[in-house]
Amino acid sequence: MLCALCITTLRSGCDGQHHKTFSDLQNAAKSGCKICWEVEQRVRVIMKKFATPDSPPSKINCQFAWEYSDRSQQMVFKFDELDYGVYFTLSALKDKKAGDDIHEVISKAKQDIEIDPSKVRDHGKKPEFATSTGDPAVIEMAKKWLTSCQKDHKGCGIINPNFYPKRLLDLSHDVPSLIETRHHKLRDHYATLSHCWGRNEFFTLTKNNLDDLIVGIPLEKLPKSFQNAITICKRLEIPYLWIDSLCIIQSNEKVNEDWLEHARTMSDIYKNCLLNIAIDRASNPFEGAFAERPPGALGSCFALVGRRRRDRDMRPKLGDWRTWKCCKNWLNLSVEKNPVYCQISGECDWIDSVGEMPLSSRAWVFQERFLSPRALHFGTDRIFWECRSITRSEGSVAKDQKINESSIFETSEKGMITHKSRRFPYFQYECLRNEWLILVGNYNSRILTMPEKDKLIAFAAVAQEVEKRREDEYVAGLFKGDLPYDLIWTPSLHKTLECPRPAKYQAPSWSWACLNAGAFSTRSDWKWSHPEGAISEILGINIKYVDEKNRYGMVESGTLHIKGRIAPCTWNKNEVRHDDGRGTDWITARVPGIPPTQPPGTEFEGPNIEILPDVEEDKVFSGRECALFLITPDEGLLLVGTGPKDVYRKIGLGFLRQGCTLERYAEAFQERTIEII
Known part of the structure; x- marks a missing residue:
C-alpha cells in the first residue's frame, strides 16, 4: 500500500521534495503507506537521538540512484542537511504479479495527488501482517522461530539443564507467583527479560513483600512491560520467567547480600535461559513491549518505477558512491520512457528498531545480549529474532542472515x-x-x-x-x-x-x-x-x-x-x-x-x-x-x-x-x- 504521492513519484522517477510537511508524512504513514511509514519511523529515531521531539525536519528530499546491479535501483530519502536517510531497494521483476491493475492504481493516484497527496487507497489487498506486535499471530511466528532454532541450530542449544536462578516467576497458573527454585524440582526451561528501568518507581521485590509474592502477584500491580512479558511466555509455552526487579531483593542498603549473590551467577542466569525477551522500544517498564503499526506497513509492495539511464562515466569513485555529495551529479540523469515493475523493500530496520532504541543504550543490557543463546526483540514496529546462528526480521523480504557460529568464541586453524x-x-x-x-x-x-x-x-x-x-x-x-x-x-x-x-x-x-x-x-x-x-x-x-x-x-x-x-x-x-x-x-x-x-x-x-x-x-x-x-x-x-x-x-x-x-x-x-x- 502506497500513498498517492509515493505512487506518482515512483512512476515519474523524478527527484525532489517529498511531502511538503511532516504532518502530511504522518497522515500517509498512519493510513498504511509502507514508504512513508518507514521514513517517519526513521525521522522519529533521529529526533529522539538529537533530543528534538518537537522539531521534525522541515524538508525531506527524495532521489533515485542505480545500484551496481542492472536490475535494481534505490529510492533515497534525505532529511534536511543531516547525514541520515532511508534507503529503499527497487528490485525489477520480469513479470507483473497477479493482483491490482497497476494502471488503475496510478490513475486513481493522479486524481488524489491534487486533492490529498497523503491518501492511501485500499485496492482490495488484505493486510499481510497483524496491526500489533502483540497479536497472537505475531507471537506464533516467534514460536516457530524458537522451535526451528531448538531443532536445527546445534550451537544455540548448549545450556545447562540443571541450572536455575535462585528465584523464578512461575507462570503455570492464572496468577503468577515467585518460587524459590531450591525448594522445587524443575524440569522446564525459563526465559529472561531485558528492559529499561527508567526514572519512575515501580513494583519490585523487597524483604517486606517476599512472602506475599510467593503466594501470588496480582497482574494489576505490575507495569505494562512485565505483563506483556508474561503474556509472551505463556504463548510460547515457557513456564518460568526471570525478571531482575522481581527475582532479586531490592533495597537501599549499602551492601545488599542478595544482590551480590545474584551478581556472582549473572553469567549463568543468561547463558542458560531458553530465550531472552528484549523490550527494545520502551524507555521504562510502563510503555510495554507491544507496538501498533498500520495495515500493510510491513507487507510486500509493488509499483511501476521510472527507470533511470545509468552513465558509468559519471559514477562516483568506489567507496564514495553512497555519500550524499558524491551522488548529486550521478543522480541527475535522464529517465527512460518505459517504467519497470519493481518490488519495493525498505532497509533493514535493525538499527532503528533495536540498535538505536532505549534498551541498547543501557550498559547492563550489554552482557544480557552477549550471553543469551537467543533473543526475541520487540522494536518500534516489528519483532526480531537473534540467535547464535541467524537473525530474522518480521516482514523482511530478505533471507535470514546466517552467522555460522557454534559459540560466541571460536578457535581458528592458526590457533589464535x-x-x-x-x-x-x-x-x-x-x-x-x-x-x-x-x-x-x-x-x-x-x-x-x-x-x-x-x-x-x-x-x-x-x-x-x-x-x-x-x-x-x-x-x-x-x-x-x-x-x-x-x-x-x-x-x-x-x-x-x-x-x-x-x-x-x-x-x-x-x-x-x-x-x-x-x-x-x-x-x-x-x-x-x-x-x-x-x-x-x-x-x-x-x-x-x-x-x-x-x-x-x-x-x-x-x-x-x-x-x-x-x-x-x-x-x-x-x-x-x-x-x-x-x-x-x-x-x-x-x-x-x-x-x-x-x-x-x-x-x-x-x-x-x-x-x-x-x-x-x-x-x-x-x-x-x-x-x-x-x-x-x-x-x-x-x-x-x-x-x-x-x-x-x-x-x-x-x-x-x-x-x-x-x-x-x-x-x-x-x-x-x-x-x-
Whole structure:
C-alpha cells in the first residue's frame, strides 16, 4: 500500500521534495503507506537521538540512484542537511504479479495527488501482517522461530539443564507467583527479560513483600512491560520467567547480600535461559513491549518505477558512491520512457528498531545480549529474532542472515582465538586482546545510572566468559597478560569533554573503569609489532573487592606495583596546543634535562613531550609538577603524586616528541619502583 504521492513519484522517477510537511508524512504513514511509514519511523529515531521531539525536519528530499546491479535501483530519502536517510531497494521483476491493475492504481493516484497527496487507497489487498506486535499471530511466528532454532541450530542449544536462578516467576497458573527454585524440582526451561528501568518507581521485590509474592502477584500491580512479558511466555509455552526487579531483593542498603549473590551467577542466569525477551522500544517498564503499526506497513509492495539511464562515466569513485555529495551529479540523469515493475523493500530496520532504541543504550543490557543463546526483540514496529546462528526480521523480504557460529568464541586453524559474536559483525580481529578492547569500548559507550556501583559489575559476566577462553587472570577491567601495554589507554576523544572524572571512586586510576567514557588503547599493536617490547615491569597487583567472592565485581581499592623509568614534567598555564589532524587537541609540556626539540623562535620552542589527559584536567593540574612514567621507549603514563612517596595516580598519557629518544636522554629518567592507585 502506497500513498498517492509515493505512487506518482515512483512512476515519474523524478527527484525532489517529498511531502511538503511532516504532518502530511504522518497522515500517509498512519493510513498504511509502507514508504512513508518507514521514513517517519526513521525521522522519529533521529529526533529522539538529537533530543528534538518537537522539531521534525522541515524538508525531506527524495532521489533515485542505480545500484551496481542492472536490475535494481534505490529510492533515497534525505532529511534536511543531516547525514541520515532511508534507503529503499527497487528490485525489477520480469513479470507483473497477479493482483491490482497497476494502471488503475496510478490513475486513481493522479486524481488524489491534487486533492490529498497523503491518501492511501485500499485496492482490495488484505493486510499481510497483524496491526500489533502483540497479536497472537505475531507471537506464533516467534514460536516457530524458537522451535526451528531448538531443532536445527546445534550451537544455540548448549545450556545447562540443571541450572536455575535462585528465584523464578512461575507462570503455570492464572496468577503468577515467585518460587524459590531450591525448594522445587524443575524440569522446564525459563526465559529472561531485558528492559529499561527508567526514572519512575515501580513494583519490585523487597524483604517486606517476599512472602506475599510467593503466594501470588496480582497482574494489576505490575507495569505494562512485565505483563506483556508474561503474556509472551505463556504463548510460547515457557513456564518460568526471570525478571531482575522481581527475582532479586531490592533495597537501599549499602551492601545488599542478595544482590551480590545474584551478581556472582549473572553469567549463568543468561547463558542458560531458553530465550531472552528484549523490550527494545520502551524507555521504562510502563510503555510495554507491544507496538501498533498500520495495515500493510510491513507487507510486500509493488509499483511501476521510472527507470533511470545509468552513465558509468559519471559514477562516483568506489567507496564514495553512497555519500550524499558524491551522488548529486550521478543522480541527475535522464529517465527512460518505459517504467519497470519493481518490488519495493525498505532497509533493514535493525538499527532503528533495536540498535538505536532505549534498551541498547543501557550498559547492563550489554552482557544480557552477549550471553543469551537467543533473543526475541520487540522494536518500534516489528519483532526480531537473534540467535547464535541467524537473525530474522518480521516482514523482511530478505533471507535470514546466517552467522555460522557454534559459540560466541571460536578457535581458528592458526590457533589464535577469534571473536565471531553476532553482536559485532564488523570487527574481525586476529587477536582476542584487540577484541577485548572493542568489547570494552562498546560497553563504555552505554549509560549507567550508578556507575560508582555498577561500572565493573555490569560487565562482570562478559569478563568472566572472556577469562575462561583466554586462560588469563582478569584484574579490575584488564588482563595480566596484556600488562603493562594496556595501561596505555585513553578515553574516546568525543567523550572527554562530556565525562569529567567521577566524584566517587569506582576503580583504580590505571583501569579504564575509573572513567565513564569509551576507552581504547593508543598502541594496541605495540606488543606484536615492536620486538623490543616494554621497558617497564609489573611487580604485583593488590586489589580489594567489595565482595571477596566475586573478583569480577566492585573494587574497593587497587594498587599497581610497577618498576620502570620516570621523570618529572610540567605543563604550564601557557602550554602550547596543536591539532594532529585527527581532531586531537594535544597539550605540550617539558621534561627537565631534555633540551628543546626545536630551535628558539619556532612554534614548539621548549616543550618536548605531548600530553593527552584522561579528561579536561589541564585546568586542575596546570602549573603543577607531574611525572611521566615510560611504558615503552617513547610513551607512558602521566602521573600525579597523591601524598605518600612514590604513590601516584594516572591522569593521562605522555609521548616523547620526535627527536627526544630515551637512548639520547636516558639520564633524565630515573629507574624506580612506584605504586599507582
